[in-house]
Amino acid sequence: MNMNGFKKKRRKRSPKQIQKDKTWAACSKYVRIRDANMQGYEECYTCGKFGYWKEMQAGHAFGGRGGSVLFDTDIIKPQCYACNCINHGKYDIFIPKLERERGSKFIQEKSREQSQDKEYSLEELKAKEEDFKLRTVQLKNYDLII
Ligand SMILES: [Zn+2]
Numbered sequence: 586m587n588m589n590g591f592k593k594k595r596r597k598r599s600p601k602q603i604q605k606d607k608t609w610a611a612c613s614k615y616v617r618i619r620d621a622n623m624q625g626y627e628e629c630y631t632c633g634k635f636g637y638w639k640e641m642q643a644g645h646a647f648g649g650r651g652g653s654v655l656f657d658t659d660i661i662k663p664q665c666y667a668c669n670c671i672n673h674g675k676y677d678i679f680i681p682k683l684e685r686e687r688g689s690k691f692i693q694e695k696s697r698e699q700s701q702d703k704e705y706s707l708e709e710l711k712a713k714e715e716d717f718k719l720r721t722v723q724l725k726n727y728d729l730i731i
Contacts, residue, residue, distance in 0.1 A: 646661075
């Protein structure tokens with residue numbers, strides 16, 4: 586993920602781009618709370634560093650954010666800034682670890698999905714944002730750490 590790491594050319598962003606960021610923010614929050622303990626702490630998936638969920642980021646197992654796996658919470662895990670940004674996602678650790686947990690068939694299917702472009706409509710993105718928000722408030726630790 587890179588929400589504000591680079592200076593971009595100023596250009597009016599479309600309602601869909603704005604909604605995509607909102608949906609991603611809701612998705613990222615869901616993943617970071619889902620994987621946090623009752624005190625709100627969690628391990629970076631790829632280096633094991635402990636951090637508070639608000640200081641962690643959500644990273645994908647595969648690169649490229651255009652595919653249908655962008656909001657696939659099966660392949661999104663909490664990561665520290667160093668792993669997610671400086672080390673570009675640490676896929677060399679991420680993918681083998683996920684493969685150990687979920688099996689090689691799972692990884693093959695996900696990487697196939699990842700290569701297929703999926704374009705969401707504005708309505709789909711809005712619905713996804715609402716769904717993530719709903720799933721987030723239902724998490725068992727939500728009331729304790731929010
Ligand atoms: Zn890390």
